[in-house]
Amino acid sequence: MSINRRQFLRRAGMITALGLGSSFVISGFRKKEVAVAAEFATTPKGLQAKRWAMVVDMSKFKTEADINGVIEACHKLHNVPKFPNTKDEIKWIWEDDYHHTFAGGHNEYLDDHVLHSPFMVLCNHCENPPCVKACPTQATFQRPDGIVSMDYHRCIGCRFCMGACPFGARSFNFRDPRPFIEEVSAEYPTRTPGVVEKCNFCYERLADGLMPACVEKSNGGLIFGDLDDPDSEVRKIVSTKFTIRRKPELGTQPSVYYLVGGGEDA
Amino acid sequence: MYKGGKIFASLIIFAALFTIPFFYNMGKVNAGPDVALNTAAIQQLPASEQQCVESPEFMRANHMQLLNQWREEAVRNGQTVYVNSQGKEFEISLQDTCLKCHATESASKPAVLNNPVSTTAGVSNPALNESPEFCASCHDYSAVKPQCWSCHFEPKEAAK
Ligand code: SF4
Ligand code: SF4
Numbered sequence: 001m002s003i004n005r006r007q008f009l010r011r012a013g014m015i016t017a018l019g020l021g022s023s024f025v026i027s028g029f030r031k032k033e034v035a036v037a038a039e040f041a042t043t044p045k046g047l048q049a050k051r052w053a054m055v056v057d058m059s060k061f062k063t064e065a066d067i068n069g070v071i072e073a074c075h076k077l078h079n080v081p082k083f084p085n086t087k088d089e090i091k092w093i094w095e096d097d098y099h100h101t102f103a104g105g106h107n108e109y110l111d112d113h114v115l116h117s118p119f120m121v122l123c124n125h126c127e128n129p130p131c132v133k134a135c136p137t138q139a140t141f142q143r144p145d146g147i148v149s150m151d152y153h154r155c156i157g158c159r160f161c162m163g164a165c166p167f168g169a170r171s172f173n174f175r176d177p178r179p180f181i182e183e184v185s186a187e188y189p190t191r192t193p194g195v196v197e198k199c200n201f202c203y204e205r206l207a208d209g210l211m212p213a214c215v216e217k218s219n220g221g222l223i224f225g226d227l228d229d230p231d232s233e234v235r236k237i238v239s240t241k242f243t244i245r246r247k248p249e250l251g252t253q254p255s256v257y258y259l260v261g262g263g264e265d266a
Numbered sequence: 267m268y269k270g271g272k273i274f275a276s277l278i279i280f281a282a283l284f285t286i287p288f289f290y291n292m293g294k295v296n297a298g299p300d301v302a303l304n305t306a307a308i309q310q311l312p313a314s315e316q317q318c319v320e321s322p323e324f325m326r327a328n329h330m331q332l333l334n335q336w337r338e339e340a341v342r343n344g345q346t347v348y349v350n351s352q353g354k355e356f357e358i359s360l361q362d363t364c365l366k367c368h369a370t371e372s373a374s375k376p377a378v379l380n381n382p383v384s385t386t387a388g389v390s391n392p393a394l395n396e397s398p399e400f401c402a403s404c405h406d407y408s409a410v411k412p413q414c415w416s417c418h419f420e421p422k423e424a425a426k
Pocket of ligand 1: 129132
């Protein structure tokens with residue numbers, strides 16, 4: 001039973017074709033989409049808006065306690081870990097100085113009060129978010145209400161979004177965050193190593209009819225509402241008082257406004 | 267054939283060694299997973315609440331697709347309510363809806379904590395609970411590791 005090279009190749013080819021063909025037949029049958037006879041809906045208690053926005057009233061952030069209380073409220077609720085090494089740091093909302101917050105050609109005769117005030121910074125939920133454009137998996141996306149949100153399930157950890165965000169609003173989980181969460185909150189899941197995270201404007205609380213955790217904790221220092229609604233407090237402040245936004249020249253249209261003149265004298 | 271005898275003898279030995287596990291286990295019935303569908307937590311609920319979001323047959327076959335749909339709708343589309351095929355409404359929440367029934371009362375049970383499905387080396391914080399027993403019972407059996415618990419927790423009451 002000797003076969004020549006040509007016969008061997010032909011038989012090998014036939015067997016391969018048979019194998020591939022039958023595996024396709026089997027898996028072809030198995031691949032069925034499930035049709036669930038069901039629907040989805042929103043909750044009536046959820047807060048709705050066309051464009052969520054935040055105003056940071058600088059006159060209300062004077063002491064460390066004002067600032068840290070807000071940061072703690074957010075980071076505790078969202079299980080943001082505390083890593084000992086600042087290179088691993090994860091932050092959703094934090095404090096920064098004027099120069100870092102409003103980088104680029106500041107007025108050197110600016111009032112000392114403004115120059116040395118601590119600014120609360122967080123994701124700006126830009127109307128025109130470069131992070132969303134950069135994300136190859138649509139793990140970062142913009143909701144119809146303007147919130148730039150993340151689906152951690154989809155994030156592949158490429159960090160394109162971090163490179164794209166001009167505000168440094170995003171952090172990457174280089175390490176497993178779970179052992180570094182001091183007090184676990186069961187209100188929100190943790191993350192895994194290899195995903196990016198950032199502020200989500202507490203969309204999970206909005207869905208329950210609650211204001212964001214930082215806003216609740218801020219004693220009026222953070223004002224949150226629908227910029228599209230002419231009667232909302234944020235809209236009134238933004239349209240009648242002097243507010244500034246971070247790096248407006250980049251055209252990302254941030255939704256976080258800083259009320260620098262203070263409540264009284266503006 | 268050159269050295270035919272040796273080749274065939276080796277082939278037979280190889281085939282015999284290779285198939286030992288099959289013959290060894292032949293005829294032995296492996297006990298299936300023991301899924302607790304009638305736990306104390308479920309019995310405590312009023313009768314109207316004891317039904318799963320869809321029928322057990324459907325859930326057995328399609329729970330993974332259903333979970334994917336839930337995730338997609340809740341996270342991406344802001345739809346946090348699921349209306350099932352009977353028209354009944356459920357909040358979309360792994361923690362507050364699924365685990366209301368399918369949690370374990372035994373977060374501290376060694377069986378659960380040592381469960382390879384529920385513990386991943388390096389991912390541990392004693393303050394966090396591990397995989398609910400319900401999921402683990404089948405997933406252990408079929409060696410399919412669900413990744414839900416690397417981020418999600420058990421229900422609020424159990425986590426405290
Ligand atoms: S601040 Fe950064 S992360 Fe937030 S929406 Fe704008 S670009 Fe994206
Ligand atoms: S790191 Fe995640 S969220 Fe960011 S761009 Fe990549 S996939 Fe998208």
